Amino acid sequence: MSRRTVLLDRVVLTLIGLVVIALGVAMAAWWLAVDRNVSIGGTWTSRLSTAELSEYLHAPWWPWAITSAGVVMIMLGLRWLLAHQPRNGIDELRLDGSGPSGQLVAAAPPIMAAAAQWMTQIPGVRSASGRFEVDRGTPVGRLDVTVEPRADLERVSAACAAVNRDIAVVLQRPDVHCQVVIDVARRGRALPRVE
Amino acid sequence: MTSSTAPADLGPAAPSAAAPISRGSVARWGALMAIALMALGALAIEEGLSQGGLITMTPVVTHLVEGLDGLRTGGWMIPAGLALLTLGGWLVHRALRPSPVVGLALRGSNGGFLTTRGMGRIAADAATDVSGVLDASAHASTRRVVVEYRGTGGSGISDQVRSAVTARLAALEQPPAVRASGKENG
Numbered sequence: 001m002s003r004r005t006v007l008l009d010r011v012v013l014t015l016i017g018l019v020v021i022a023l024g025v026a027m028a029a030w031w032l033a034v035d036r037n038v039s040i041g042g043t044w045t046s047r048l049s050t051a052e053l054s055e056y057l058h059a060p061w062w063p064w065a066i067t068s069a070g071v072v073m074i075m076l077g078l079r080w081l082l083a084h085q086p087r088n089g090i091d092e093l094r095l096d097g098s099g100p101s102g103q104l105v106a107a108a109p110p111i112m113a114a115a116a117q118w119m120t121q122i123p124g125v126r127s128a129s130g131r132f133e134v135d136r137g138t139p140v141g142r143l144d145v146t147v148e149p150r151a152d153l154e155r156v157s158a159a160c161a162a163v164n165r166d167i168a169v170v171l172q173r174p175d176v177h178c179q180v181v182i183d184v185a186r187r188g189r190a191l192p193r194v195e
Numbered sequence: 196m197t198s199s200t201a202p203a204d205l206g207p208a209a210p211s212a213a214a215p216i217s218r219g220s221v222a223r224w225g226a227l228m229a230i231a232l233m234a235l236g237a238l239a240i241e242e243g244l245s246q247g248g249l250i251t252m253t254p255v256v257t258h259l260v261e262g263l264d265g266l267r268t269g270g271w272m273i274p275a276g277l278a279l280l281t282l283g284g285w286l287v288h289r290a291l292r293p294s295p296v297v298g299l300a301l302r303g304s305n306g307g308f309l310t311t312r313g314m315g316r317i318a319a320d321a322a323t324d325v326s327g328v329l330d331a332s333a334h335a336s337t338r339r340v341v342v343e344y345r346g347t348g349g350s351g352i353s354d355q356v357r358s359a360v361t362a363r364l365a366a367l368e369q370p371p372a373v374r375a376s377g378k379e380n381g
Contacts, residue, residue, distance in 0.1 A: 006222070009221050013286055013287075014287055017285075017288075018287065020282050024276040030268055030272065031270070046267060047265050050261065063247035064247075069239050070241075073233065073235055074233050074237065076236075078233060084229070138213075153367075156366075157301035157366055158304075160304035160307030161307070177211060178305070180308065181298055182308065184309075
C-alpha cells in the first residue's frame with residue numbers, strides 16, 4: 001500500500017467525518033430554530049421540501065447522468081480497493097557500477113531469503129522470512145522473525161546487527177535501510193540445553 | 196551470510212529503518228470506503244436504469260429523496276444529532292491519528308525491533324517463572340507493560356514479577372514501565 005493511498009484514505013475519512021458532524025449540527029440547529037425558537041440566524045422552515053430536487057430527478061438527462069456517475073464510482077472504487085493490496089515489494093535492486101552501458105542488478109528476494117535462513121540458525125529463533133519493500137518512501141530490507149518466549153534477546157539483537165551488516169556488505173547501497181521485526185511465539189518450544 | 200553473531204568488520208552497517216508502524220486501521224477504513232463507493236455506484240446505476248425504463252425496479256435515489264419530502268422537526272433530532280456529532284468526531288480522530296508504533300528497538304541491534312505483542316508474551320512468560328505465580332497474562336504498549344497474574348498469595352510476588360519482566364526486557368533500548376497486579380488463587 002503506497003503512501004498516496006494512505007493519504008487518500010485519511011483525507012476521505014476526514015471529509016466523511018466532517019460531513020457527518022455537519023449533518024449532526026444541522027439537525028440540532030433545525031430543531032432549536034423551529035421547535036425552540038432559538039435565534040441562530042438564517043431562515044428555517046418547519047418541514048423539509050425536496051420538490052426542487054425532484055424536478056432534477058425527473059429530467060430527461062437524469063438517467064444518463066446518474067448511470068454514468070455510477071459506472072465512474074464503481075471504477076474508482078475498484079481502483080481504490082486494489083490500491084490496498086500490499087505490493088510495496090522490490091524485486092530488483094540496482095547496484096553500484098550501473099551506468100549507460102549496462103545495469104548491475106541484484107535479485108532482491110534471494111538476498112532476503114538467505115538472510116532469513118541465516119537468522120533461523122540463531123538459538124531461540126523459530127522462523128524468519130524477508131523481503132525488500134518501500135516503507136515510508138525508503139527502500140527497506142525487512143526481516144520478520146519469530147522467536148521463542150525464552151529466547152535470549154541480547155543474542156537476537158546481536159544477530160540483527162550481524163545480518164544488517166551482511167546485507168549492507170552484499171548490496172553496497174547506503175540508501176537501503178534494514179529492519180528486523182521480532183515477534184514472539186504464543187507458546188514456547190524447548191530450547192537446546194547445550195550449545 | 197555471516198557464520199557467527201559477531202559481525203566481521205567489512206564496512207558500515209545498513210542504516211536502521213524507522214520503527215514499525217501499524218497501518219491496519221486506516222487501511223481497513225480505506226478498503227471499507229472503497230467498497231461503499233462501489234455500492235453507491237451500483238445504486239446509481241440501478242437508479243439510472245430504473246428511471247430510463249430498462250429495468251422494473253424502484254429507483255432508490257428518487258425514492259429516498261421523495262421520502263425525505265415533508266420531514267418535520269422532532270425531539271429525536273437532538274439525540275440523533277449528538278450521535279452524528281460523536282460519530283463524525285470519532286471518524287476524524289481515526290483519520291488524523293498517527294499510525295501507532297508497534298515495536299521498540301533492541302539495544303545494539305541496529306534495526307531490530309521487538310513488537311509490542313512480543314513484549315507482552317515475553318512478559319507473561321517471565322511472570323510465570325516467578326515462584327508463587329500460577330499463570331499470567333500481559334499486554335504491552337511502547338510505554339508500559341501490564342502484567343496480571345494469579346498467584347498463591349505469598350508476599351512480595353508483585354515486586355518479583357516486576358523485576359523478572361524488567362530483567363527480560365532489559366535488552367530494549369528504552370524499556371517500558373512494568374506494572375504487575377495479581378490475585379490470590381481461590
